[in-house]
Amino acid sequence: MRTVYVNGEYLPEHEATVSIFDRGFLMADGVYEVTSVLDGKLIDFDGHAVRLSRSLNELEMRNPISKDDLLEVHRELVRRNEIDEGLVYLQVTRGSDGDRDFAFPAEETEPTIVLFTQNKPGLADSPAARKGAKVISIEDIRWGRRDIKTVQLLYPSMGKMMAKKAGCDDAWMVEDGMVTEGTSNNAYIVKGGKIITRHLGNEILHGITRAAVLRFAREAQMAVEERSFTIAEAQEADEAFTTSASAFVMPVVEIDGVALGDGTPGPVATRLREIYLDEMRKAAQ
Incomplete structure (x- = not known):
């Protein structure tokens, strides 16, 4: 049975509860992070902790836990749930003051913090990445x-379903003719050996x-160039890929029905995935 963390307590998942008045539920007034686990250790925890703090600050939301304590909670959940390869999901909301109102609750209202693990054997050696x-x-x-990693994920979810259909x-x-990002990842193309990805701004998540x-x-x-690109430019690229905390570097072989290269993962994406996994395993906590 999975152990989860809710507001300072480790609980069996079936005993974990959050108020129906919580603003994360009513208003999507919350932020989240997902940290991967490889070999039982956390991948790039510091980066996720820094971005969590930034997201909370941008929304004027209080951080309910210190970085050191957050690291300990991550490690304890990984230990209790015996995660070798998988994910730790973290969510912080503005909490609940016992009713529903568009205005923020009183400043002393305690934020809600929830963490849980997902066991994902074979996360690193993904068949999807080879395909x-x-x-x-x-x-x-x-x-x-x-750029704020909020729990407002309805449209990305709809996008995933559009792709599935x-x-x-x-x-x-795509916004104003330019690719912003994937539904849950940053997007890249490779042309003539150069990696091209959208520059940072409010339009995309600042991916760890x-x-x-x-x-x-x-x-x-x-070579790396941070600039916008179009779908047409992407379709003419030598290869493409995405990056995310849960899929690492994922080659893209087709865009709107147009195959890239020979329709198989390209050498740049393949090599970057190898480098990323190797380096992050060395630095894992």
Whole structure:
């Protein structure tokens, strides 16, 4: 039976409860992070902790736990649930003051903090990564502050379902003719050996895996250009890929029905996945 963490307590999952008046439930007034676990250790925990703090600050939400205590909770959940490969999901909401109102509750209202694990054997040696993903493009109609990792995930979920109905794996969102990001990942193309990905701004999530992968790419003497690109440009690229905390580096082999290269994962994405997994295992906590 899975053990979860709710507001300072470790509980069997069937005993865990959150108020029906919690603003995360009523208003999507909350933020989250997902940290991968490989070999029983946390991947890039510090990066996720820093981004969590930033998201909370941007929403003027109090952080209910210190970084050191948060690390201990992650480790304890991994230990109790015997996770070798998997994920730790963390969510913080503005909490509940016992009723529903659009206005924020009183400042002394305690935030809600929830963590749980997901066991994912074979996370690193993913068959999907060897095959590559097929994506479609959809209009990006999300709110303007996508740099804050909020729990407002309805449209990304709808995008995933649009892709599934089209017989594909994911969707890339497009705004003003330019690709922003995938439904749960950052998007990249490779042309002439150069890695191209959208520059940071409010339009995309500042991916923790994105930052690490670009750092490793530059250290490996790969050229990187941070700028917007179109779907048409992506379809003419040599290869493409996405990055996320749960899928690491995922090759993309088809965009809106157009195969990239020979339709198999390209060498740049494949090599970056190898480098990322190797380096992150070395630095894991």
